[in-house]
Amino acid sequence: MHPSPNPPSVDLAVAGGGAAGFFAALRAKSASLESRVVILEKSREFLAKVAISGGGRCNVTHHCFDPARLIRFYPRGGKELRGAFHRFQPADTMEWFSSRGVALKVEADGRVFPVSDNSADIINALLAEADALGVKRNPLRGIQSARPAEDGFVLTLTDDSTLHCRALVLATGGNRGSGGLEVAKNLGHTILDPVPSLFSFHVRSPILEELAGITVDPVEVRIPALAARESGSMLITHKGLSGPAILKLSAWQARALAEKSDQVALEVNWLGSAKEREVHDEMDRLRRDQGGRFISRTPMGGLPRRLWERLVQLSGISEATTWARLPAPQRDALATFLVCSRLPMRGKTMNKEEFVTCGGVSLKEINMKTFASRLHPGLFFAGEILDIDGVTGGFNFQAAWTGGFLAGNAAGEYLG
Numbered sequence: 001m002h003p004s005p006n007p008p009s010v011d012l013a014v015a016g017g018g019a020a021g022f023f024a025a026l027r028a029k030s031a032s033l034e035s036r037v038v039i040l041e042k043s044r045e046f047l048a049k050v051a052i053s054g055g056g057r058c059n060v061t062h063h064c065f066d067p068a069r070l071i072r073f074y075p076r077g078g079k080e081l082r083g084a085f086h087r088f089q090p091a092d093t094m095e096w097f098s099s100r101g102v103a104l105k106v107e108a109d110g111r112v113f114p115v116s117d118n119s120a121d122i123i124n125a126l127l128a129e130a131d132a133l134g135v136k137r138n139p140l141r142g143i144q145s146a147r148p149a150e151d152g153f154v155l156t157l158t159d160d161s162t163l164h165c166r167a168l169v170l171a172t173g174g175n176r177g178s179g180g181l182e183v184a185k186n187l188g189h190t191i192l193d194p195v196p197s198l199f200s201f202h203v204r205s206p207i208l209e210e211l212a213g214i215t216v217d218p219v220e221v222r223i224p225a226l227a228a229r230e231s232g233s234m235l236i237t238h239k240g241l242s243g244p245a246i247l248k249l250s251a252w253q254a255r256a257l258a259e260k261s262d263q264v265a266l267e268v269n270w271l272g273s274a275k276e277r278e279v280h281d282e283m284d285r286l287r288r289d290q291g292g293r294f295i296s297r298t299p300m301g302g303l304p305r306r307l308w309e310r311l312v313q314l315s316g317i318s319e320a321t322t323w324a325r326l327p328a329p330q331r332d333a334l335a336t337f338l339v340c341s342r343l344p345m346r347g348k349t350m351n352k353e354e355f356v357t358c359g360g361v362s363l364k365e366i367n368m369k370t371f372a373s374r375l376h377p378g379l380f381f382a383g384e385i386l387d388i389d390g391v392t393g394g395f396n397f398q399a400a401w402t403g404g405f406l407a408g409n410a411a412g413e414y415l416g
């Protein structure tokens, strides 16, 4: 099929109907009310990730209003986002949704959700605003390619139609298969190879067998080969390890782990930051004060009983051994298991996990005040298509709202 010589034209095309694309389109239209703004979405559904996010509750942002502190939650893009967060930050996101009728609540750990615990509230607010402003939405029309043309770009869409636009926002998310990265690459942008971030670890070890469901808090998990460590709560799953400590490690070490094909040795300190010397001191105290008690029934450090029994058993200590009768070799073995259990990571698991992409369009080619391309006038980027990702807690959506808002604002000004 030949493209028509005079394709239909709009002022702004936003490729991607996710969080970033919606914010870009809404802001651009508000800043340039006469402009024709259209969202081009590859799939049938808009805002699909918002719908499933936060287990259907949508952790829409994080209650952290200090840009200098906020950027510490972004393994990629933090430094570059600092200025952007001075222009649009979590307080602005909360104000945006609250003023459109979405009541928000802040949980104890700083995560922000709709009071209803229902992501549909966020989606409905975005759709209602799009209707009120007259932002057009085209499902099942993704972007396949973009060619710079006179006064803008000519797009080829996934239904093989063509569309001319004066300005273009690429907000197709981080997914390698989305096609958006290919479009950016063909326009001359550098793409940092996308790899997953925020995933659980696949681990098989006798230490973990049949312990799925147990949470230990806090632990320290180390990856000696990467000189990396994180602390926090950790969950033992059917396939290995998950929970905040693991997700943080996966995010900060996303690229390094991908380079090692996710095959690394882990060390777990089940007692958080306790040193082996301190564990021995505590064992001395138990021998003195509680010598007649069975070791298998007196977990140290408040460890879950089943995990403790497993470590005791693997240290070669029988169920009937008391603290007073603990032989030195077994005692040393137990102390080592407690502060340094060695576990082999054999891959990632992310079936139901929240995961995002490390990598994407290089920020070196983006003006982070406007999220405009430094290569093409009228081209903007927002959201996960960029080499920006955060840890869990609402930081990924915040990056999408911030980028979308600033890109949309600049696109609106560009259109005049």
Ligand SMILES: Cc1cc2nc3c(=O)[nH]c(=O)nc-3n(C[C@H](O)[C@H](O)[C@H](O)COP(=O)(O)OP(=O)(O)OC[C@H]3O[C@@H](n4cnc5c(N)ncnc54)[C@H](O)[C@@H]3O)c2cc1C
Pocket: 015, 016, 017, 018, 019, 020, 021, 040, 041, 042, 043, 045, 046, 047, 048, 049, 050, 052, 053, 054, 055, 058, 059, 060, 061, 141, 142, 143, 144, 171, 172, 173, 174, 177, 178, 179, 180, 352, 353, 354, 355, 356, 382, 383, 384, 385, 393, 394, 395, 396, 397, 398, 400
């Ligand atoms: C299960 C899960 C739960 C999550 N929960 C949270 C959470 O609670 N809080 C949080 O902060 N983050 C969360 N995240 C991360 C967050 O969802 C993303 O960081 C965020 O959605 C990125 O927004 P985006 O608009 O850049 O991309 P997306 O939301 O991925 O949107 C991109 C859109 O572009 C469309 N598209 C793709 N290719 C094309 C194309 N060629 N042309 C046109 N359209 C295209 C896609 O279909 C999609 O609709 C979660 C992620 C997952 C997977």
